[in-house]
Amino acid sequence: xxxxxxxxxxxxxxxxxxxxxxxxxxxxxxxxxxxxxxxxxxxxxxxxxxxxxxxxxxxxxxxxxxxxxxxxxxxxxxxxxxxxxxxxxxxxxxxxxxxxxxxxxxx
Amino acid sequence: xxxxxxxxxxxxxxxxxxxxxxxxxxxxxxxxxxxxxxxxxxxxxxxxxxxxxxxxxxxxxxxxxxxxxxxxxxxxxxxxxxxxxxxxxxxxxxxxxxxxxxxxxxxxxxxxxxxxxxxxxxxxxxxxxxxxxxxxxxxxxxxxxxxxxxxxxxxxxxxxxxxxxxxxxxxxxxxxxxxxxxxxxxxxxxxxxxxxxxxxxxxxxxxx
Numbered sequence: 001x002x003x004x005x006x007x008x009x010x011x012x013x014x015x016x017x018x019x020x021x022x023x024x025x026x027x028x029x030x031x032x033x034x035x036x037x038x039x040x041x042x043x044x045x046x047x048x049x050x051x052x053x054x055x056x057x058x059x060x061x062x063x064x065x066x067x068x069x070x071x072x073x074x075x076x077x078x079x080x081x082x083x084x085x086x087x088x089x090x091x092x093x094x095x096x097x098x099x100x101x102x103x104x105x106x107x
Numbered sequence: 108x109x110x111x112x113x114x115x116x117x118x119x120x121x122x123x124x125x126x127x128x129x130x131x132x133x134x135x136x137x138x139x140x141x142x143x144x145x146x147x148x149x150x151x152x153x154x155x156x157x158x159x160x161x162x163x164x165x166x167x168x169x170x171x172x173x174x175x176x177x178x179x180x181x182x183x184x185x186x187x188x189x190x191x192x193x194x195x196x197x198x199x200x201x202x203x204x205x206x207x208x209x210x211x212x213x214x215x216x217x218x219x220x221x222x223x224x225x226x227x228x229x230x231x232x233x234x235x236x237x238x239x240x241x242x243x244x245x246x247x248x249x250x251x252x253x254x255x256x257x258x259x260x261x262x263x264x265x266x267x268x269x270x271x272x273x274x275x276x277x278x279x280x281x282x283x284x285x286x287x288x289x290x291x292x293x294x295x296x297x298x299x300x301x302x303x304x305x306x307x308x309x310x311x312x313x314x315x
Contacts, residue, residue, distance in 0.1 A: 001151055006130045012157050013147060013164040014137040020168050021196045024175030031176060039307035045170035046263035047272035047299040052142070052167065053260050054280050055292045056253035074250060078257035088262075089112060092254040099254075100247035107246075 070102040110141075110199060110223055114230020115237065116251050117144055122238030123245075124152040135231040139224055140197060142259065143167040145252040166296060170263070174201040183213040195220035198259065275302050 024031050031037050057075050061068030078095035082088065114135065121131040126148070134144050143164045150160050174196050183189045192213075200223050204216045211219060264273060279298035284291035 001124075001126045001130065003127075003130070005154070005157075006126065006151060007133065009147065009151060009157050009160045010130075010134050010137050012161040013134075013143060014139075016161050016164040017138055017140045017143065017168045017171070018194055020165065021171045021175060022193050023172045024179060025182075025193060028176070028179045032179070035310075036304070036307045039310055040303045041173040041176070042267050043269065043272050043303035043306050044299065045173065046260065046267055046269060047276045047303065048166065048169060048296065049256060049260040049263050050273050050276035051280055051292060051295050051299065053253065053256040054277050055295075056256055058280075058284065058291075060250065060253065071250065071253065075253055075257050078254040079261055082258045082261040086265075088258045091258050092113070092251055095254040095257070096248065096251045099250040100245065103247045 066106065067103055070099050070106070074099040074102070110226040111230040111233070113141060113251070113255070114227045115234030116248060117141070117148075118231040118234025118236075119238040119245070120145070120148050120234075120248060120251075121231075122235045124148050126151065128232070128235035128239065131231050131235045132228065135224075135228045138164070139195060139227065140164065140168050140171070141199075141227075142252065142255055145249075145255065149249070166292075171196060171198075171201075177201075177205055178216070181210075181213045181216070183217045185214075188214065188217040192217045192220050195224055197223070198262075199223060202262075271306070272299070272303070275299060 053075060057068070057071045060071040074095045077098055078091045081091040081094055085091070117135070118128070118131045121134070122128060134147065138144055138147075146163050146167055147160055150163065175193065178192070178196075183192060200220045203223070204211060204219060260273070264270075276295065276299055279302075280291055280295040283294040283298065287294060
């Protein structure tokens with residue numbers, strides 16, 4: 001991958017991420033006093049995370065239709081493990097290994 | 108410590124996708140946002156425009172905009188330490204500094220953030236090194252991103268205990284995927300934003 005392109009992409013993503021993280025420190029007072037902003041802050045992040053989860057499963061299925069079922073089941077496993085055991089690394093590792101084994105054995 | 112294995116997966120996938128180890132290192136030093144770093148790998152490999160990558164970072168990391176709120180009253184005095192803590196406010200660092208008891212001092216928070224990033228960078232280097240040594244590609248390892256999003260969804264639910272966003276998100280995604288599959292994610296996000304504004308406005312009037 002081209003160095004200049006990768007560096008530009010990294011700088012752009014880094015800048016966007018930094019500005020996002022700095023927002024409350026820039027507009028902290030408004031953020032804290034606006035009840036609407038606070039409630040959006042409660043509602044929107046879980047919705048976005050759920051969207052990204054669904055989207056990444058659909059994306060894997062889109063790349064190869066045979067992967068939709070293993071991806072769906074593995075994501076459900078990750079969700080269930082995280083709800084009941086709350087060990088992020090274990091949830092990610094178990095679901096990922098399940099997915100890898102499944103698509104490699106099915107191939 | 109939890110950052111080492113995830114950093115390794117990132118470094119490994121990055122090198123296997125055709126990137127160089129120092130590019131992966133630069134990402135972990137300068138972007139330092141796990142999920143969006145995973146998402147950048149296929150986008151870079153496909154040569155997508157820089158604006159698309161910036162948009163992906165915006166969407167994936169938007170939740171971080173709300174992390175700083177709980178740190179407004181306890182910021183390190185030194186301006187550089189303050190800037191660094193803001194820069195390094197990842198999911199893991201945020202949950203660490205806000206759940207430790209007794210709560211660490213602002214100066215300790217900056218140190219904890221730096222230690223966390225150190226583990227992430229170390230993992231990245233180890234993973235990139237492994238990726239260059241191992242001739243085999245680990246088919247399916249990219250699923251780690253989906254699993255990471257699933258874990259973050261559960262933790263968001265745990266923090267808010269709200270079901271409505273978790274119902275609206277997949278339903279709107281399904282509808283948008285049916286209507287315009289290529290732009291389903293972006294359109295569904297717009298739907299969720301409108302829904303959150305409506306919900307916030309209604310709850311606001313209800314409270315008044």
